[in-house]
Amino acid sequence: MVKWAPLKIPLSRRLQTLAVLIYLFVFIFEPFVAVWISIVLLFTPLAFIVVLYYAWVFYDRATPKNGSRPNKWWRNLRLWKYYADYFPINLVKTSELPPDQNYIVGSHPHGIFCLGAFCSFATEGTGFSNKFPGIKPLIVTLPSQFYFPVKREINLAHGCISSYAESIENVLGKPEKGTAICIVIGGAEEALNAHPNNYDLKLATRKGFIKLALKHGAWLVPMYNFGENNAYDQVDNHHGTSPPLFFGRGIFQYSFGIMPYRTPITTVIGKPIPVVQNSCPTKAEVDDLHAEYCRALIQLFEDHKNKYGIPEDSHLNIY
Numbered sequence: 218m219v220k221w222a223p224l225k226i227p228l229s230r231r232l233q234t235l236a237v238l239i240y241l242f243v244f245i246f247e248p249f250v251a252v253w254i255s256i257v258l259l260f261t262p263l264a265f266i267v268v269l270y271y272a273w274v275f276y277d278r279a280t281p282k283n284g285s286r287p288n289k290w291w292r293n294l295r296l297w298k299y300y301a302d303y304f305p306i307n308l309v310k311t312s313e314l315p316p317d318q319n320y321i322v323g324s325h326p327h328g329i330f331c332l333g334a335f336c337s338f339a340t341e342g343t344g345f346s347n348k349f350p351g352i353k354p355l356i357v358t359l360p361s362q363f364y365f366p367v368k369r370e371i372n373l374a375h376g377c378i379s380s381y382a383e384s385i386e387n388v389l390g391k392p393e394k395g396t397a398i399c400i401v402i403g404g405a406e407e408a409l410n411a412h413p414n415n416y417d418l419k420l421a422t423r424k425g426f427i428k429l430a431l432k433h434g435a436w437l438v439p440m441y442n443f444g445e446n447n448a449y450d451q452v453d454n455h456h457g458t459s460p461p462l463f464f465g466r467g468i469f470q471y472s473f474g475i476m477p478y479r480t481p482i483t484t485v486i487g488k489p490i491p492v493v494q495n496s497c498p499t500k501a502e503v504d505d506l507h508a509e510y511c512r513a514l515i516q517l518f519e520d521h522k523n524k525y526g527i528p529e530d531s532h533l534n535i536y
């Protein structure tokens with residue numbers, strides 16, 4: 218039985234739905250549309266627009282690896298407040314992030330679309346800059362997010378950098394401090410765990426971010442998105458052989474579709490772990506700091522889980 222949405226819905230809820238649709242459109246469909254439009258334009262007198270645009274992309278090619286180009290106006294659009302209110306997504310601060318340090322913020326879990334990390338680090342939808350004055354948020358995303366026309370500019374306006382060690386090192390190597398780089402540590406592999414009530418984290422073997430933190434003396438901050446895995450259902454995919462087959466609700470009915478469920482997501486940013494700069498850390502030093510990070514993340518989860526309806530006997534499972 219399809220469960221239809223009521224016809225009379227307050228305007229604010231329609232705007233929230235529209236905001237999430239725009240996000241999904243840019244994330245999933247825009248590449249096809251943009252490539253198709255570019256090809257069509259090439260055979261018209263407007264072909265010069267395509268040529269000029271690609272000349273710009275070539276000229277600007279270092280930016281995704283060199284600090285991105287976050288745009289205050291874009292990040293502050295009302296659209297992102299509607300986006301946050303759809304779920305709603307909230308950001309909880311548990312500690313100051315003094316602006317005289319740089320930070321690597323580990324985001325867990327990945328979920329299907331990193332809704333919480335996106336909202337708080339790529340937009341002002343949850344008011345990141347009011348909560349952490351003087352901190353410049355950046356978020357790491359796959360290099361393919363910069364391959365497509367227009368989408369590339371949008372991702373730069375959000376403050377996305379590409380997921381090469383070099384991109385992170387370029388930012389941490391700049392003289393100015395106060396940058397917080399959000400990395401969704403579990404990556405696409407962890408997306409396969411994006412089932413409601415799943416607390417498995419792909420983290421035991423993920424140590425690259427620890428090495429980078431040591432190398433540049435960036436403080437490590439654990440972050441947990443409570444409720445992220447409730448936004449979609451996913452067809453069981455134990456062997457991890459295919460991309461996640463997820464589903465949520467539709468626009469006009471609640472039974473099936475690519476819209477996420479309206480379910481609260483609370484992003485809790487933990488206390489920073491001070492890291493002393495160490496240009497050539499040994500394996501033991503990396504392992505020790507990794508263990509300390511995992512302990513801090515587990516503590517953060519345990520300290521806050523009961524507020525978000527997680528049963529007392531559910532714990533993080535780091536693998």
Ligand SMILES: *[C@@H]1O[C@H](CO)[C@@H](O)[C@H](O)[C@H]1NC(C)=O
Nearest residue numbers: 279280282283284387391392
């Ligand atoms: C990266 O950005 C810095 C300024 O933050 C600039 O000095 C440097 O030239 C840039 N590197 C490249 C390759 O564009």
